[in-house]
Amino acid sequence: MEEVAIIGIGCTPVGEPWHKSLRNMAVESTWAAMEDAAIDQVDALIVGNMSSGNFNDQESLGSLIADYAGLGNISAFKVEGACGSGGAAFNAGVMAVASGMHDTVCVTGVEKMTDVVGDNATKILANAADREYESIHGISFVGLNAMIMRRYMYDYNVKKEDLCAFPVNSHKNAVHNKYAMFRQEIKMDAVLNSPMVADPMTLMECAPICDGAASAIITTKERAREYTDTPVIVKGSSLKVDTIGVHDRKTVTSMKATVTAANDAYKQSGLSPSDIQTVELHDAFSIMGAIGLEDLGFAERGKGARFAAEGQIGIGGKLPCCTFGGLKARGHPVGATGLYQIIELSKNLRGEGVVDAECGLAQNIGGTGSTVSVTILGRG
Amino acid sequence: MEEVAIIGIGCTPVGEPWHKSLRNMAVESTWAAMEDAAIDQVDALIVGNMSSGNFNDQESLGSLIADYAGLGNISAFKVEGACGSGGAAFNAGVMAVASGMHDTVCVTGVEKMTDVVGDNATKILANAADREYESIHGISFVGLNAMIMRRYMYDYNVKKEDLCAFPVNSHKNAVHNKYAMFRQEIKMDAVLNSPMVADPMTLMECAPICDGAASAIITTKERAREYTDTPVIVKGSSLKVDTIGVHDRKTVTSMKATVTAANDAYKQSGLSPSDIQTVELHDAFSIMGAIGLEDLGFAERGKGARFAAEGQIGIGGKLPCCTFGGLKARGHPVGATGLYQIIELSKNLRGEGVVDAECGLAQNIGGTGSTVSVTILGRG
Numbered sequence: 001m002e003e004v005a006i007i008g009i010g011c012t013p014v015g016e017p018w019h020k021s022l023r024n025m026a027v028e029s030t031w032a033a034m035e036d037a038a039i040d041q042v043d044a045l046i047v048g049n050m051s052s053g054n055f056n057d058q059e060s061l062g063s064l065i066a067d068y069a070g071l072g073n074i075s076a077f078k079v080e081g082a083c084g085s086g087g088a089a090f091n092a093g094v095m096a097v098a099s100g101m102h103d104t105v106c107v108t109g110v111e112k113m114t115d116v117v118g119d120n121a122t123k124i125l126a127n128a129a130d131r132e133y134e135s136i137h138g139i140s141f142v143g144l145n146a147m148i149m150r151r152y153m154y155d156y157n158v159k160k161e162d163l164c165a166f167p168v169n170s171h172k173n174a175v176h177n178k179y180a181m182f183r184q185e186i187k188m189d190a191v192l193n194s195p196m197v198a199d200p201m202t203l204m205e206c207a208p209i210c211d212g213a214a215s216a217i218i219t220t221k222e223r224a225r226e227y228t229d230t231p232v233i234v235k236g237s238s239l240k241v242d243t244i245g246v247h248d249r250k251t252v253t254s255m256k257a258t259v260t261a262a263n264d265a266y267k268q269s270g271l272s273p274s275d276i277q278t279v280e281l282h283d284a285f286s287i288m289g290a291i292g293l294e295d296l297g298f299a300e301r302g303k304g305a306r307f308a309a310e311g312q313i314g315i316g317g318k319l320p321c322c323t324f325g326g327l328k329a330r331g332h333p334v335g336a337t338g339l340y341q342i343i344e345l346s347k348n349l350r351g352e353g354v355v356d357a358e359c360g361l362a363q364n365i366g367g368t369g370s371t372v373s374v375t376i377l378g379r380g
Numbered sequence: 381m382e383e384v385a386i387i388g389i390g391c392t393p394v395g396e397p398w399h400k401s402l403r404n405m406a407v408e409s410t411w412a413a414m415e416d417a418a419i420d421q422v423d424a425l426i427v428g429n430m431s432s433g434n435f436n437d438q439e440s441l442g443s444l445i446a447d448y449a450g451l452g453n454i455s456a457f458k459v460e461g462a463c464g465s466g467g468a469a470f471n472a473g474v475m476a477v478a479s480g481m482h483d484t485v486c487v488t489g490v491e492k493m494t495d496v497v498g499d500n501a502t503k504i505l506a507n508a509a510d511r512e513y514e515s516i517h518g519i520s521f522v523g524l525n526a527m528i529m530r531r532y533m534y535d536y537n538v539k540k541e542d543l544c545a546f547p548v549n550s551h552k553n554a555v556h557n558k559y560a561m562f563r564q565e566i567k568m569d570a571v572l573n574s575p576m577v578a579d580p581m582t583l584m585e586c587a588p589i590c591d592g593a594a595s596a597i598i599t600t601k602e603r604a605r606e607y608t609d610t611p612v613i614v615k616g617s618s619l620k621v622d623t624i625g626v627h628d629r630k631t632v633t634s635m636k637a638t639v640t641a642a643n644d645a646y647k648q649s650g651l652s653p654s655d656i657q658t659v660e661l662h663d664a665f666s667i668m669g670a671i672g673l674e675d676l677g678f679a680e681r682g683k684g685a686r687f688a689a690e691g692q693i694g695i696g697g698k699l700p701c702c703t704f705g706g707l708k709a710r711g712h713p714v715g716a717t718g719l720y721q722i723i724e725l726s727k728n729l730r731g732e733g734v735v736d737a738e739c740g741l742a743q744n745i746g747g748t749g750s751t752v753s754v755t756i757l758g759r760g
Contacts, residue, residue: 053507062468095479128439
């Protein structure tokens with residue numbers, strides 16, 4: 001397969017910008033990435049977005065964003081894979097370039113979640129679960145994850161204190177990220193004492209509902225050097241699915257979609273977990289951080305939380321994770337998250353980040369592990 | 381670019397099957413296409429769907445359908461391009477195979493529109509228009525198309541009688557299609573005298589709100605012969621966008637997205653309009669049939685309706701169109717329509733259809749021409 005490289009990145013600050021609409025944010029990040037790549041046109045736009053139909057009464061995101069970004073009659077469509085839409089869109093972008101159909105592709109992830117009232121965002125997010133067997137009964141994503149957390153704590157005799165290491169780490173790393181939503185450190189006590197959302201999960205273990213957009217410009221590795229001295233090479237890009245319903249799995253404390261996507265991406269890249277120097281985990285909930293580390297091959301089964309609690313995921317640790325604040329502190333505008341991860345990894349690889357790395361990995365989850373993309377990036 | 385071929389096709393009957401859910405229909409067509417290709421596994425599933433979030437409170441269609449079709453931990457995601465989602469998904473499928481990322485891909489288009497109450501379907505469909513400048517003011521798709529129809533009739537001095545040739549032709553062709561929603565012929569008087577929906581457009585000029593799913597299995601041209609003696613070759617596949625708002629265009633009686641996608645597909649295939657022997661037009665409204673014929677290069681400007689009224693689009697005519705009933709009579713389950721067109725064209729090329737053709741074209745429109753895909757297929 002033709003090798004692909006990232007030549008431009010950009011994003012909006014994550015937050016609740018009531019003065020910006022969905023299209024405003026998508027155009028802002030698309031233009032930022034194009035400016036970073038020093039180009040004024042792309043051949044195609046692929047949009048990662050989960051639920052603009054429900055959140056914003058707006059479909060046709062491909063044409064909408066291409067139109068408002070002034071890109072004219074290019075090729076454009078939206079890719080959906082729930083909260084993993086951004087990673088799925090990036091995977092589609094890699095195919096678009098590798099196939100030879102398009103030379104230069106912009107992948108823009110965007111979600112505008114805060115324009116709906118009250119609990120509606122939680123209801124809309126539950127559409128990522130199985131409507132006929134899960135969400136129709138009133139279960140929310142935090143509820144599903146809380147059950148997984150309880151099982152994990154029981155199976156592996158893990159304390160909540162160890163899982164708190166994930167939000168503590170993400171908040172610490174967000175302080176220096178001007179695009180992050182929560183730029184303040186938090187202590188373990190704050191996590192433990194925050195309001196209960198779904199027992200045993202407390203508020204400070206959960207990523208926020210927020211708005212954001214992030215974009216990456218990609219082309220072939222061969223052409224990349226014409227655009228930049230610091231291309232970031234896509235060494236592996238894989239997307240895998242699992243049963244949509246959690247009840248249909250043999251285990252809930254491991255996600256087969258992560259394991260299979262990681263194996264595929266490692267195979268594509270010829271790399272193994274020991275080659276990876278930094279990881280953007282999908283830490284939408286603290287428990288997802290622990291399971292992610294294990295499924296990706298960085299920690300033994302049941303030891304992911306311990307790995308984090310020992311300080312190994314901090315900047316300066318053995319495997320810096322969520323170096324720009326992760327989903328918990330940078331924020332989790334669902335369809336955009338996969339792209340935020342990719343541009344943050346790219347910054348680290350380009351020497352513009354907070355970690356000096358040659359090679360990194362991003363994991364983006366949709367649903368309760370029903371769609372997972374794993375992307376391995378390396379220095380050009 | 382690596383050449384791609386269709387090795388299996390399948391679909392459900394179009395209609396209002398209240399005993400089948402979204403997933404039932406998608407699995408039914410996916411399995412039908414896999415059975416037709418005589419395969420029991422694919423490497424990836426790409427789902428074309430417009431608004432399952434609003435219609436069915438269900439996102440994550442990639443994992444949902446892969447799961448319920450028993451496909452396991454494959455790669456899967458959804459593609460959205462409004463009513464052009466099916467054609468856009470097919471275009472993404474071509475990239476998936478041509479890139480070498482996946483050997484065998486199933487592209488399934490599905491839409492379950494009739495499970496919502498009253499006028500809600502019209503409201504949901506309006507999300508394909510520009511929310512901030514069009515649909516928020518109450519304009520519906522039939523309203524937008526009626527304005528285009530009026531302008532077209534004024535500019536080119538065209539009578540409504542001529543435009544009626546499109547629904548009359550589609551209904552005639554649906555009689556022999558067991559998957560069609562309306563299998564009865566209609567006369568021009570019935571179209572003219574049907575209830576006014578949006579002046580000057582009457583009910584029998586408009587495609588119905590309905591449910592359906594259609595699937596195509598694709599692989600490389602090289603591998604296709606291992607699976608079938610009658611592969612259908614993808615000679616051209618192009619997707620282009622235009623301004624989402626109709627008011628932002630220089631003209632409304634031609635769709636630039638169709639023109640640019642057609643030019644691109646003709647260039648890819650090395651073919652011209654005179655080589656095309658049958659066309660699946662996006663006749664969601666009679667006016668779209670006329671403008672489609674012109675934009676695709678089959679009729680002169682302002683002469684598309686006349687071309688149809690002279691009987692040239694009938695089976696046995698110069699250019700048989702909508703040979704299985706088109707959107708008007710086979711039905712228009714929006715995200716599935718692009719795939720219905722592709723499998724109907726494939727039937728004609730495989731000698732299992734109603735027209736003996738070596739080469740055909742399908743045009744799938746999303747929004748009011750804001751997303752258009754053009755696919756050119758040929759005999760293997």
